[in-house]
Amino acid sequence: xxxxxxxxxxxxxxxxxxxxxxxxxxxxxxxxxxxxxxxxxxxxxxxxxxxxxxxxxxxxxxxxxxxxxxxxxxxxxxxxxxxxxxxxxxxxxxxxxxxxxxxxxxxxxxxxxxxxxxxxxxxxxxxxxxxxxxxxxxxxxxxxxxxxxxxxxxxxxxxxxxxxxxxxxxxxxxxxxxxxxxxxxxxxxxxxxxxxxxxxxxxxxxxxxxxxxxxxxxxxx
Amino acid sequence: xxxxxxxxxxxxxxxxxxxxxxxxxxxxxxxxxxxxxxxxxxxxxxxxxxxxxxxxxxxxxxxxxxxxxxxxxxxxxxxxxxxxxxxxxxxxxxxxxxxxxxxxxxxxxxxxxxxxxxxxxxxxxxxxxxxxxxxxxxxxxxxxxxxxxxxxxxxxxxxxxxxxxxxxxxxxxxxxxxxxxxxxxxxxxxxxxxxxxxxxxxxxxxxxxxxxxxxxxxxxx
DNA sequence: TCAAACTCTCAGCAAAATCTAAGCATTTAT
DNA sequence: ATAAATGCTTAGATTTTGCTGAGAGTTTGA
Numbered sequence: 001x002x003x004x005x006x007x008x009x010x011x012x013x014x015x016x017x018x019x020x021x022x023x024x025x026x027x028x029x030x031x032x033x034x035x036x037x038x039x040x041x042x043x044x045x046x047x048x049x050x051x052x053x054x055x056x057x058x059x060x061x062x063x064x065x066x067x068x069x070x071x072x073x074x075x076x077x078x079x080x081x082x083x084x085x086x087x088x089x090x091x092x093x094x095x096x097x098x099x100x101x102x103x104x105x106x107x108x109x110x111x112x113x114x115x116x117x118x119x120x121x122x123x124x125x126x127x128x129x130x131x132x133x134x135x136x137x138x139x140x141x142x143x144x145x146x147x148x149x150x151x152x153x154x155x156x157x158x159x160x161x162x163x164x165x166x167x168x169x170x171x172x173x174x175x176x177x178x179x180x181x182x183x184x185x186x187x188x189x190x191x192x193x194x195x196x197x198x199x200x201x202x203x204x205x206x207x208x209x210x211x212x213x214x215x216x217x218x219x220x221x
Numbered sequence: 222x223x224x225x226x227x228x229x230x231x232x233x234x235x236x237x238x239x240x241x242x243x244x245x246x247x248x249x250x251x252x253x254x255x256x257x258x259x260x261x262x263x264x265x266x267x268x269x270x271x272x273x274x275x276x277x278x279x280x281x282x283x284x285x286x287x288x289x290x291x292x293x294x295x296x297x298x299x300x301x302x303x304x305x306x307x308x309x310x311x312x313x314x315x316x317x318x319x320x321x322x323x324x325x326x327x328x329x330x331x332x333x334x335x336x337x338x339x340x341x342x343x344x345x346x347x348x349x350x351x352x353x354x355x356x357x358x359x360x361x362x363x364x365x366x367x368x369x370x371x372x373x374x375x376x377x378x379x380x381x382x383x384x385x386x387x388x389x390x391x392x393x394x395x396x397x398x399x400x401x402x403x404x405x406x407x408x409x410x411x412x413x414x415x416x417x418x419x420x421x422x423x424x425x426x427x428x429x430x431x432x433x434x435x436x437x438x439x440x441x442x
Numbered sequence: 443t444c445a446a447a448c449t450c451t452c453a454g455c456a457a458a459a460t461c462t463a464a465g466c467a468t469t470t471a472t
Numbered sequence: 473a474t475a476a477a478t479g480c481t482t483a484g485a486t487t488t489t490g491c492t493g494a495g496a497g498t499t500t501g502a
Binding site: 408409412413415416419435 | 478479480481482
């Protein structure tokens with residue numbers, strides 16, 4: 001899957017590129033609007049992620065131009081604004097979805113997945129690991145058929161962990177994926193949330209084996 | 222690949238130069254900010270490594286100026302600070318990545334590699350040597366399919382050794398690559414860690430041939 | 443509007459990792 | 473063969489890392 005990111009802020013652009021590549025998408029970045037439009041039309045991208053506010057041209061304009069030039073694949077619009085009016089504008093211009101900054105990387109990922117979802121690809125909305133299950137549609141989490149209620153941060157963290165089972169995730173990894181990209185949180189905050197999750201996920205189920213383990217010096221699994 | 226290092230601290234600058242040259246990059250050093258900026262624009266470097274704190278000009282300023290002057294290749298920023306705010310500042314100024322001092326040389330190398338990585342170059346994340354394998358993504362080490370748990374120093378040391386197989390590495394080499402550049406560790410410390418590694422890597426596998434051998438008077442292989 | 447829930451930081455305790463030092467073992471040089 | 477040099481090993485002091493309870497600040501919703 002090839003994705004083009006058109007975003008002038010290098011920090012955001014690189015964060016998106018890095019993260020999506022980790023998910024094994026092929027990502028190209030364009031820091032410039034006109035350049036990006038050229039690339040989108042010249043190459044065959046499965047998706048374009050487009051910043052709304054670009055230094056020279058408006059993202060809306062690019063979006064309209066792409067659609068006029070028969071670009072059919074999904075366009076995901078990024079924006080700093082949060083007005084419903086802007087959202088409508090974006091969607092009217094032909095964007096398929098809309099995400100306001102700052103966003104947590106996992107949010108972006110979810111939308112990318114949704115947009116790229118093809119009929120033949122069965123997208124799992126329920127993540128399972130042992131006797132633990134997490135439903136991304138209903139935000140329900142269960143273990144041995146007992147419902148567990150989580151806050152949204154806890155949910156996001158657990159989702160990220162469950163999507164990367166049997167892999168050690170560093171605190172930096174976790175912060176980059178679960179928190180907003182410009183969030184300034186301490187590694188200790190991750191420790192605290194891991195603690196919360198353990199209290200809810202592992203502690204009440206002493207019969208099942210703990211699912212969250214610490215790899216000292218590296219991160220969590 | 223030509224790399225320019227702009228760093229006023231001669232000790233650090235030379236360490237970086239030496240290390241990168243050993244990896245067969247062509248390295249030039251500039252001890253002065255303005256001078257460095259001139260060189261970066263005059264010559265065609267594939268990458269610039271830029272100290273954040275320079276005696277006259279701020280590294281941030283140089284970074285911005287380079288981008289304004291259409292310098293498009295990666296910029297890696299070095300800094301003593303550790304706040305995410307500073308990191309954001311650096312990335313906003315157009316840097317592509319960010320490394321806080323003190324760092325181990327291998328860390329720098331990893332980032333340089335990542336930034337210079339071209340789409341067609343496949344970066345190997347799993348190092349293998351005989352029946353031993355080391356996964357840099359998951360931090361897992363296995364021998365004959367048995368998992369081995371290492372501390373982070375042991376892991377870093379093994380990674381360095383495995384990246385330089387069949388080559389004699391002196392203790393000074395090892396200290397320079399695996400420890401922070403300003404770390405003041407005794408050669409004996411390396412001996413101790415080699416001992417730890419042998420206990421975990423070679424000792425439990427008497428059937429396989431030992432992978433860590435001593436070249437008395439020189440170092441390890 | 444107020445209370446409850448949520449997010450995040452801080453401080454102190456515990457445990458693990460890191461590093462040094464000292465004595466012992468092995469190799470090298472004389 | 474023996475002294476000197478180099479490497480190995482163990483024990484423990486020091487430093488780092490992770491966990492937890494308490495609480496400040498913020499958001500949410502009744």
